[in-house]
Amino acid sequence: MAHGHSGEAHGLNPRQYVIVFVVLTVVTIIELAISYTGLGKVGLMVALFPLSALKFGIVVALFMHLRFDSPFFTKMFVGPLVLASLVLLALIGLGGYDAARSLLASS
Amino acid sequence: MAHAQAAAGHGAPVHATSTGTDNRKLLMWLFLGSECLFFASLIASHLVYRSRQLVPPFPFESEIPIDVYNGLSETVKHMCEDLGNGFADCHGILDIPVTSTSTFVLLFSSLAMVLAVYGAQNGRPMMMKGWLLATIIAGVVFLGFQVYEFRLFAMEGLGLSTNQFGASFFVLTGFHGTHVGVGVLYLMSMLAASFRRNGLGPETGFHIEIAGLYWHFVDIVWIIIFTVVYLIPV
Numbered sequence: 001m002a003h004g005h006s007g008e009a010h011g012l013n014p015r016q017y018v019i020v021f022v023v024l025t026v027v028t029i030i031e032l033a034i035s036y037t038g039l040g041k042v043g044l045m046v047a048l049f050p051l052s053a054l055k056f057g058i059v060v061a062l063f064m065h066l067r068f069d070s071p072f073f074t075k076m077f078v079g080p081l082v083l084a085s086l087v088l089l090a091l092i093g094l095g096g097y098d099a100a101r102s103l104l105a106s107s
Numbered sequence: 108m109a110h111a112q113a114a115a116g117h118g119a120p121v122h123a124t125s126t127g128t129d130n131r132k133l134l135m136w137l138f139l140g141s142e143c144l145f146f147a148s149l150i151a152s153h154l155v156y157r158s159r160q161l162v163p164p165f166p167f168e169s170e171i172p173i174d175v176y177n178g179l180s181e182t183v184k185h186m187c188e189d190l191g192n193g194f195a196d197c198h199g200i201l202d203i204p205v206t207s208t209s210t211f212v213l214l215f216s217s218l219a220m221v222l223a224v225y226g227a228q229n230g231r232p233m234m235m236k237g238w239l240l241a242t243i244i245a246g247v248v249f250l251g252f253q254v255y256e257f258r259l260f261a262m263e264g265l266g267l268s269t270n271q272f273g274a275s276f277f278v279l280t281g282f283h284g285t286h287v288g289v290g291v292l293y294l295m296s297m298l299a300a301s302f303r304r305n306g307l308g309p310e311t312g313f314h315i316e317i318a319g320l321y322w323h324f325v326d327i328v329w330i331i332i333f334t335v336v337y338l339i340p341v
Contacts, residue, residue, distance in 0.1 A: 014222055021218040025211065032207055035338040044339045052334040056327050063221045064323045065316075070128045073136045080140030084147035091151035 010068040020062050027055050135317050139324045142286075146328050149282060150335060153275035160270035163187060164263055167199035167340040182264040200263055201337055202256065209252035210333050213287075216245030217326040220294075224319045228312035232301065235315060239298045242322065246291040253284045276336070283332060286325050293318055 012020070034047050061067040066074050124130055157166055161175060163183045176187055176195035187197040219241040226234030257277070265273045297318050300307050307314045 010228075011221075011225070014225055017218060017221050017225070021214065024214050024217075028207075028210060028214065031334065031338060032203070035203070041340060048334050048338055052330055055330045059217060059323055059327050059330070063217055063326075064320055070126075072126055072128050073133065076133060076136045077140050077143075080137075081143045084143035087144060088147040088151045091148065092154055095151070095155035 011065045012062060017063075020058060024055055024058060027051055129313070132313075132317060132320075135320050139320065142324060142328075146279075146283075146331075149275075149279045150331065153279045153336060156271035156275040160272050162270055163197040164200040164260070164265040164269070164272070165197055166201050166272055166276070166336075169197050169199070170194045171197060180264075183269075186263065199340075200260060200265060202259065203337055205252065205256065206333065206337050209249050209256075210329065212245050212252065213249050213326055213329050216242050216249065217323055219245060220319045220322045224312070224316050227307075227315035232306065232311075235311070236298060236301055239294055239301070239315070243291055243294050243298065246287055246294070246322075250284060250287055250291070253280065253287075256280075279332065279336070283325070283328055286328070290322050290325050293321060 011017075031048055031051050034051075035044065039047060060077070066077065126133065161171070162179060163169075163171070163186045170190070171187065171194065173189065173193050173195055176184070176189065179187065186200070187195040189195050219238045223235050223238035223242060226232070226236075226238060260273075265276075267274055267277045297307065297315060301311070
């Protein structure tokens with residue numbers, strides 16, 4: 001597989017893309033099923049966040065071709081993504097302290 | 108500037124760069140990186156604020172003290188039921204089955220987009236145009252679901268200024284919907300240009316791939332929104 005040149009064909013073939021789509025659909029159905037199981041808030045977070053991250057990773061790596069492209073693009077995207085995750089956690093930590101405390105108390 | 112090489116199968120010149128990658132593609136990845144920060148802030152704001160409002164509509168089923176229930180306007184009072192024990196039970200406003208359907212539509216649009224990119228990069232213009240059209244249709248259908256949801260919420264009494272959930276929800280999903288709308292216009296312009304005599308030129312595969320990056324990003328943002336906003340009742 002080739003790397004990072006303009007308009008160059010790389011990635012999977014159509015059949016493999018359809019398989020990836022089926023996997024994404026199945027993971028989404030599993031997510032939905034879990035959301036109806038009546039798990040607590042913490043249980044849902046523990047169960048659903050990894051599945052969501054898995055779908056995110058599959059789309060970025062295979063549909064957006066980051067796995068087959070120049071590693072430089074990966075750095076350019078993952079860097080801000082990590083920063084965004086830290087911003088997300090910081091804002092939730094700053095603004096949601098009371099909510100987090102009540103959540104832990106109720107779980 | 109020297110032409111480093113022709114892009115495989117398209118004869119398009121690629122200018123030599125210090126990074127060894129196409130600067131236009133790098134620009135799109137940097138833009139998407141900045142968009143991560145933008146949406147992370149909106150998602151964080153939503154998660155913080157949606158559990159803080161005191162008056163319905165609530166995203167998920169919740170109980171409120173009866174004195175709060177008695178003070179509600181008639182517009183939203185119908186959403187709650189007096190339990191007779193000093194509390195009233197209010198039903199959640201989020202419609203998971205409808206949103207799940209729109210999620211599958213957006214997932215399908217990502218498949219259609221990647222197949223359009225495949226067609227463009229492998230010299231199959233009809234495949235590219237067909238899947239590009241399918242992506243556009245799926246994007247419009249997704250927007251239709253969003254309009255339906257917003258209208259339903261408005262009829263239930265939830266507006267931008269009703270409570271903190273409404274404010275953060277409409278801003279977050281509204282900005283995402285705007286991105287989908289921009290993506291639809293972007294892809295429509297690509298499709299229209301592909302029907303010109305010279306099509307999208309010698310760099311067809313490149314142009315469609317860049318458009319595809321934007322479209323897939325819209326999809327991955329929705330993957331996160333769907334989980335944290337609709338499936339986890341924090």
